[in-house]
Amino acid sequence: MKKIKNILLLISLFTFQSLFSIETICQEYPELHSFFDSQDYKSRAPKNGIKIIDTGIDGPQGASTNIEFREKKMFFEIVISKNLIDKNILTAEELKFIICHELGHCNDADLLKKVVPITVALFACKVSVCWYTVWNLLKYKTLSAKHVALSGCVFMGCELLKNKLNRDGEYFADRYGFALTKNKEAAISMLNKRKKMSKKKYSYLPKFLAQLLDDHPTEEDRINVL
Ligand SMILES: [Zn+2]
Numbered sequence: 366m367k368k369i370k371n372i373l374l375l376i377s378l379f380t381f382q383s384l385f386s387i388e389t390i391c392q393e394y395p396e397l398h399s400f401f402d403s404q405d406y407k408s409r410a411p412k413n414g415i416k417i418i419d420t421g422i423d424g425p426q427g428a429s430t431n432i433e434f435r436e437k438k439m440f441f442e443i444v445i446s447k448n449l450i451d452k453n454i455l456t457a458e459e460l461k462f463i464i465c466h467e468l469g470h471c472n473d474a475d476l477l478k479k480v481v482p483i484t485v486a487l488f489a490c491k492v493s494v495c496w497y498t499v500w501n502l503l504k505y506k507t508l509s510a511k512h513v514a515l516s517g518c519v520f521m522g523c524e525l526l527k528n529k530l531n532r533d534g535e536y537f538a539d540r541y542g543f544a545l546t547k548n549k550e551a552a553i554s555m556l557n558k559r560k561k562m563s564k565k566k567y568s569y570l571p572k573f574l575a576q577l578l579d580d581h582p583t584e585e586d587r588i589n590v591l
Contacts (some may be wrong), residue, residue, distance in 0.1 A: 386417045386445070393450050396457040400464075405545055411471040413442030415464070422446040423454060424562030425555050428463045430470040432481075439481075441471040455558065458551035462542050469541025473534060480530050487523040494519050524578070531580035536590045543591050553588050560584040 391398050400406055413433065420427055427446025432439055443464065449455065455463070470476070494516045502508055543552055567575040576583060582590075 386415045389417055390415070390445070390450055390460070393453060394457040394460055397461060397464075400461055406464075406468070409468045409472050411441035411443055411468075413440050415443045415445060417445050417447050417450060419448075420444075420446040421448060423448045423452055425449070425455065425459070425463055425559040426563045428467055430467045432476075439477065443467040443471070454562075455555060456551065458546070458548050459555040459558070462546050462548065462552045462555050465545040466538045466542035468545065469538030470534065472541070473537055475537070476534065480534060483530060484527055487527050491520055491523050528578065528580045532582045535582055535587065539587050539591055549591060552591055556584040556587055 387401050391401065411430070413431075423446070427449040429444050431442045431444055433442065434440075445463075449460075473480075498508065498512070498516050501512060539552065543549065546552070565575070567578050570578070576586075
């Protein structure tokens with residue numbers, strides 16, 4: 366009997382995970398109750414809801430949007446790190462901005478029309494370059510400098526274009542979040558916390574190169590675009 370009860374509890378936890386996640390957020394941040402009840406949230410909420418997952422990430426970078434493809438349709442879900450909620454690192458307004466930023470990703474029309482198809486095409490291009498390189502290596506047992514340079518340029522070009530698309534998506538989501546929250550101070554203080562708490566990729570490279578290689582804009586650029 367106890368076993369069946371546990372299984373039922375597990376099923377209900379799985380089914381209503383997003384509901385429980387919002388409840389968990391509201392336990393820590395009661396101020397957000399009215400936001401989750403509002404039409405602003407309900408009309409934009411991702412189909413798969415919000416999930417709190419133990420990712421071990423403490424800072425604002427612990428929130429993201431996942432895309433799932435099912436039956437030729439795209440389903441979004443917002444994922445928030447458990448530590449980010451439990452440790453009360455953000456104020457309610459900062460967390461609200463993050464959630465609204467993620468709602469921006471979920472409701473970004475460009476994502477469907479432009480970003481996903483281009484990202485898939487770029488991935489296919491990179492796979493083709495890799496395959497062509499391996500094929501040449503197997504056939505001729507060597508690679509010419511011209512071939513290496515060409516493959517490298519194509520590969521890097523794809524990567525830079527993908528990063529540019531991602532960065533544009535981040536600016537869009539920030540503006541979307543700001544339009545919903547109308548709280549610039551909260552957005553700026555969240556971005557400053559993010560800067561302090563996240564490790565910078567490519568910090569060993571010159572600044573302009575590090576920015577090109579990063580799929581997220583710098584926090585300074587994000588503040589300027591708000
Ligand atoms: Zn984002």
